[in-house]
Amino acid sequence: MTMDLQTERCGVDGAAAAARRVIDALVRAGDISGADMAGIADRLNAVADDLEAQAPPLRDRLVNMWRGDGNTRHDPAAGPENPIAPPLAYTGRPDGSIESDVTLGLPYQGPPSSVHGGVSALLLDHTLGVANGWAGTSGMTAELTLRYHHPTPLFEPLTVTARQVSVDGRKIRTTGAIAAAGRTCVTAEGLFIAKPLPRPR
Ligand SMILES: CCCCCCCCCCCCCCCC(=O)SCCNC(=O)CCNC(=O)[C@H](O)C(C)(C)COP(=O)(O)OP(=O)(O)OC[C@H]1O[C@@H](n2cnc3c(N)ncnc32)[C@H](O)[C@@H]1OP(=O)(O)O
Secondary structure, eight states: OOEEOOOOOOTHHHHHHHHHHHHHHHHHHGGGSOOOHHHHHHHHHHHHHHHHHHOOOHHHHHHHHTOSSSOOSSOTTTOTTOTTSOOOOEEEOTTSEEEEEEOOOGGGBOSTTBBOHHHHHHHHHHHHHHHHHHHTOOOEEEEEEEEEOSOOBSSSOEEEEEEEEEEETTEEEEEEEEEETTEEEEEEEEEEEOOOOOOOO
16 A cells, blocks of 8 residues: 655645746746746736735744644645745655656756756655655755766656665665666665754744
8 A cells, every 4th residue: 555645735835836837937938938028027026026025924934834743845845835846746655665756847957958966866865855754764864875877857757766774773774766767867875864853833
């Protein structure tokens, strides 16, 4: 049996998805498009003005972000309410592994038509962290070693996987990979140290 590791949906997800679409469309259009970029900037700034005027105090928002004890909703890899997250959606498996299928577009480009290596590192760091949560022992990333075997393609389905390998006292070792069409593009080995930071309350 598998388990969907997503948390409850709420209103900001739809706006975040729209913002994600805007980012993708902007990068896609660029200055060689016929779009009225000055007018678009004015409209986007008007949206930001509206949001900033209605935002709660930062501390209240931080407390709100860290409510509950499970998966986060705001992080830059899997957070459905964060427009810079693709976002990854995980399935946890009974063998202790987790998996996410994702296709990345132009905002995540590094080499031509390929995923930026730092983006791969972000996705793997977070996925290893979620695998630790799935296994029941979490920690802070102390070391993350990546090996880039092949360019990771944009515009094609990717599978991001991770699994906790061992827990030795406070030291947690976790591995993961990104694959495209069955070919491993990036592998990761992480050392995590169990040391929870207090959540804002
Ligand atoms: C059902 C639902 C499930 C899903 C539920 C999901 C939950 C939601 C998941 C969110 C997933 C987020 C995943 C993102 C994860 C980040 O992004 S974390 C952010 C990036 N990392 C950091 O900022 C860490 C910064 N560093 C630190 O805070 C501290 O250095 C550390 C790493 C906590 C260690 O500090 P410390 O506790 O003072 O450690 P210390 O006592 O000095 O050392 C303990 C041991 O670890 C060793 N060690 C410490 N640091 C290192 C190092 N860098 N290298 C090697 N060894 C080290 C020491 O040598 C020592 O070893 P021993 O002497 O015991 O053999």
